[in-house]
Amino acid sequence: MLHQTETTDRAARQGAGSIRKGAARRTKLLPSLDAAIAACELRDGATVSFHHHLRNGDAVLNMVLDALAARGLKNLHVAATSIFPVHAPLVDHIRAGVVSTLSASFISGPVGEAVSRGLVPEPVVMRTHGGRARALDMGELVVDAAFVAAPAADDLGNISGRAGKTACGTLGYPQTDVEVARHVVAVTDSLVPFPVQPIDISQGKVDFVVAVESIGDPSGIASGTTRPATEPVSLGIGEQAAAVIAASGLLVDGFSFQTGAGGISLATAAAVGREMTRRGVTGSFASGGITGFHVEMLKAGLFRTLMDVQCFDLDAVRSYQSDPRHQAMSAATYAAPHLGGAVVDRVDAVVLGAAEIDLAFNVNVTTKAGGILIGGSGGHADTAAGAQLSIITTRLTAAGFAKLVPEVTTLTTPGTTIDVLVTDQGIAVNPARADLAERLRAADLNVRSIEDLAAEATKAASQPTPPRATGRVVATCEYRDGSITDTVRQMEDAP
Amino acid sequence: MLHQTETTDRAARQGAGSIRKGAARRTKLLPSLDAAIAACELRDGATVSFHHHLRNGDAVLNMVLDALAARGLKNLHVAATSIFPVHAPLVDHIRAGVVSTLSASFISGPVGEAVSRGLVPEPVVMRTHGGRARALDMGELVVDAAFVAAPAADDLGNISGRAGKTACGTLGYPQTDVEVARHVVAVTDSLVPFPVQPIDISQGKVDFVVAVESIGDPSGIASGTTRPATEPVSLGIGEQAAAVIAASGLLVDGFSFQTGAGGISLATAAAVGREMTRRGVTGSFASGGITGFHVEMLKAGLFRTLMDVQCFDLDAVRSYQSDPRHQAMSAATYAAPHLGGAVVDRVDAVVLGAAEIDLAFNVNVTTKAGGILIGGSGGHADTAAGAQLSIITTRLTAAGFAKLVPEVTTLTTPGTTIDVLVTDQGIAVNPARADLAERLRAADLNVRSIEDLAAEATKAASQPTPPRATGRVVATCEYRDGSITDTVRQMEDAP
Known part of the structure; x- marks a missing residue:
């Protein structure tokens, strides 16, 4: 602490005479x-x-x-x-x-x-x-x-x-x-x-x-689709995912929701919205990258507010420009694991995609079959960890490859944080969530074992899953806490 | 950087099995x-x-x-x-x-x-x-x-x-x-x-x-007045201060302005607003603690936006609740000297009060005559340093004491950062601002020397300025950069 001497007053006052206003305005x-x-x-x-x-x-x-x-x-x-x-x-x-x-x-x-x-x-x-x-x-x-x-x-x-x-x-x-x-x-x-x-x-x-x-x-x-899917298979998966949410017990006042911007995710959101309207449920927030579709849900009174880390389309931009209920959040507030609770930790249900999912419910959104880097977690692993109900939606096959495989090529999101898989051929519930499986069966949903669905995917695939690359490590997949969930290896030859 | 060993992939994948969803939602x-x-x-x-x-x-x-x-x-x-x-x-x-x-x-x-x-x-x-x-x-x-x-x-x-x-x-x-x-x-x-x-x-x-x-x-x-003064002496000072701004050359499109919440300050703002309307000037921003009066200026289109560190009254609160042009700023953004430019650095004219001002234009807003601590700089020294035109408004005397004195009891704001003093008996311009004095004289304003005004203040005072206290240092006045402009000493006896 300061202890002034007897002479300080005068000295300070003389010093003050040397203070000048900035001559020119500073600029950056x-x-x-x-x-x-x-x-x-x-x-x-x-x-x-x-x-x-x-x-x-x-x-x-x-x-x-x-x-x-x-x-x-x-x-x-x-x-x-x-x-x-x-x-x-x-x-x-x-x-x-x-x-x-x-x-x-x-x-x-x-x-x-x-x-x-x-x-x-x-x-x-x-x-x-x-x-x-x-x-x-x-x-x-x-x-x-x-x-x-x-x-x-x-x-x-x-x-x-x-x-x-x-x-x-x-x-x-x-x-x-x-x-x-x-x-x-x-x-x-x-x-x-x-x-x-x-x-x-x-x-x-x-x-x-x-x-x-x-x-x-x-x-x-x-970039990418920001409207709900319209073709029947995706729409069907969306309906089923919405039915899972409806049966989960979470669809009550205060419900909070996140989806990506893909067609199936938004089809799910549309169906969830219809059910919220039917039940008279008012949600608390929708979060994530926000699309015009989420904005419509806000305007319809289905949610009290939007928590938006990034606008996914120009309708969302316009909403953020004009509607104070459309709130911004930082990446840290959205998803960081070290701040005593992020927005993802308050999400009731999240609908996520997968490039691959395996028997342990591990999800790959980092590489495509064979190992070429095509994405990464983004908020995938964060929301899966935070949400009460993490739903993966996918078809059993795409481009002739099985999407439900014995073991994912690259582990992006640990299966321990995934609750349900919804496919075009039925629903698999993580064995750790027996309570949920019971609720879904009670709602007459088509709950099957993940092994059954995997067998079906293998049968439906016209091409075998390529082996993992075996070259040097070209990428590491860090989990939210900094631990490493997997590595990506160099392709031996160009695909 | 990470260099993975051959065995890392499998180890990491096994580790991922130990990741669990938070069982209970975290709360603060x-x-x-x-x-x-x-x-x-x-x-x-x-x-x-x-x-x-x-x-x-x-x-x-x-x-x-x-x-x-x-x-x-x-x-x-x-x-x-x-x-x-x-x-x-x-x-x-x-x-x-x-x-x-x-x-x-x-x-x-x-x-x-x-x-x-x-x-x-x-x-x-x-x-x-x-x-x-x-x-x-x-x-x-x-x-x-x-x-x-x-x-x-x-x-x-x-x-x-x-x-x-x-x-x-x-x-x-x-x-x-x-x-x-x-x-x-x-x-x-x-x-x-x-x-x-x-x-x-x-x-x-x-x-x-x-x-x-x-x-x-x-x-x-x-707390405190947040309406313009209505009694004639204060109104007159406000009119004169506004005339100083009008004559300064600063009152053009993009004009930026700060006043306190005192009656004279707001009377000045009212008169400045009338002149802006007359000239068809649109200002850029008004800043500071914001009052309902500033909100009215925003609504009247006199300013494009408000930069508000603190709402001074409930009208300002209501405005901030509803009008996106009413923007919040942090104390650092408002006034800090170390960030390459604060909002105060972009203020064209600021109208400030004084408990005392002296012949060197030094201002005291920290103690009242005799030395009792009654305030402090707040943003006074910050805005005076930043603004192109810093105006102190005051009567020559208050409660029988001269407010314009040979030397302030406590130096809060260095006179080198004050451009003009406007009193009920005339206007004094800091000798460092000869350009400004010329403009004011050209506008037929009552420009006098600060020594003349001080002599008049001494004559009008019914009580002598009490001597500075001489006890131990009880407070130090830090300037924005951390240097010390003055100290406050212990009163010998209760006032």
Whole structure:
């Protein structure tokens, strides 16, 4: 504590005379990405992070990597939330040694293929969305510079996901990066007068701002289907999944729900919504990546609020722009396991997909049959662990391959966190959930053993499941707590 | 980086079998403040922080101090944002040795008197709002537990300032504390089902939640005047201050403005608003503590947005509840000097009050004539330093004492950051701003030398300015950067 001497008063008062007002207004605006890279003092081996709110429309990752390459930097670690086909140029940067390390929660497209073929020198670390937030928070993943694709920003670094020509809605993923990154650069194509409105990331978290011609193509946000399935098999699976939820005992006031954006998931949501209406149930929240379909459920009064880490389509963006019940959440709040409870821990029922599921209910959403990297957990393992009722929906076969297999090629989500499998040929309940199996049977649902369904899948498959790759480890699958659930090995030959 | 061995795949997969879903849903809800104090592992000498959004209606500080005292804790440091008359019971806790150290940005009422009389063993550290945020961020002020008065909260710790029976609006001050405090406790009288909506502080920042009967009296929020002055002298000063702004060259599109909640400040705002309307000027933002009067200016289209660290009255609360143009900002975003630019740095004109101002334009808002602690900088020194035009408005005398004096009793805000003094007897311009003096003279404003005005003040005063107290140092006034502008000394005798 301070103990002042007798002479301090006068000295302090004289010192105060030297305080001057700032002559020029400070700004965080820099003229180029190159200037921002210099200001961040990035060196060879630095870790740079990116988010995927612009999904397959994102231009920022490629643009920043080009600028890093132009500065002659090498051996960089790209710590992305997700990599999409649009990020194909990253392959060349890996080949050129600009990037030697990669981590992400989801990798699809040419980069995934390149990883599987052994192009990245270091094993790629695949984390869950919640695990990545934890790793950032705990200092396991140290980011030297986070580059935030900013739909709108002002020159002091306030960022809005709701304004600008490339509005993408919530900014849940960078919200976590900006908390811990050594430097944060907002990259925007809508530099607006101070202060931008409405603010999604506050200026206090941002060091530099760079204005560019375009951060991406907003139509790329709506990659993938965001409408319920309409063809009969998927619709049937959705109806069955909804029937499972209806029979589970969870479909009462306060019900909370998460689905992905796939056709079966949304078909399930549609059927659940009809049942909620029939019963007069008002849910508490729907969470996750949010689609226009979830927005319709909010508007219909089926849920009190939406908890949105990422808008999956432009209808969701418009809702977040205009409806205060549509709330943003950070990746950490959404799914991190170390904060005493995340939103996923309060989800009653989640409907998830699978590339493969096995007899132990383990799920693979990381590789396709044979081992090519085509995805990753994203929030899959997080929600499965958190939800009271985790439902996997899938057909028994796809493209001639069995999807229900003796052992998954890559273990993304442990079967101990999966409660039910719903297929086009019946429902299997995890043996650990005998209570649930009983409820489903009482509701006259077609409950079968997973072994029966697996046998049927094998019979229906026209091609055998390819063996696992046996090359060196090219990726590790980290569970939310940092433990490793599996590894991905290099393909012997191109598929 | 990870280098997997050949045997890792199988080991990891076996390990995955041990992952279990959480059996019971985690909650941060604790049964009592006592339990929260235990959970925070608070010990003798701990630092506990509080915010003042409930102003003179706050019940949380007293309630928590009682609980800390009941646990037998001693020598605590109370790191408050502001202390009001309602916190009188703190005096007893100081007397009993429960609290031995105090820091705040503003102290009024019985605690201020107790400090001036030497009751607190350690010198009290008076910081500016921005300086406190900086000290927290830089680790100079380490908080063991931040107690957040939460108008509404859910059991995972999401906090809303907009919901609940004691809604106080924005939560700018605790937003800064929760970023760095070792533990954060939300104390709420409206515990609602998860998730609370709309969220102002996210669950990821909160460790524990305690429900209590009442966190305070919402009518206490509107302490002090929040309407423009109506009596002629104050109105006249307001008109003159507005004329200074009108003549300054700053009153053009994009104009940004801050005033306090005092009658003269709001009278100035009213006159500025009329001039904006006359000129067809649209401002960018009004900032600070926000009143219903600022809300009216927003609604009238005079400003594009409000940047609100704290709602000063219930009209402001209602506006923040319903109007997305009314934006919240943290104390750090508002006023901190270390983040490359705060909102105060973008204020064009600020209108501030003074207990005393001297010939060097130094301002005292910390003590009243004679030295009793009656306030503190709050955002005074921050906005004066940031704004292009810092205006002090005051009468030449009050209660028989001169307010314009040769040397201020306590130096809160350095005169080098003050541009103009507007009084009921004329306007004095800081000699460093010859450009401004010229503009004001060109506008036929009554510009006089500060020495002339001071002589007039001395003549008009019926009582001499009491000498400074000469006892031990009872408080230090920290500038925003942590340097010390002055000290407050113990009163020799009670006033």
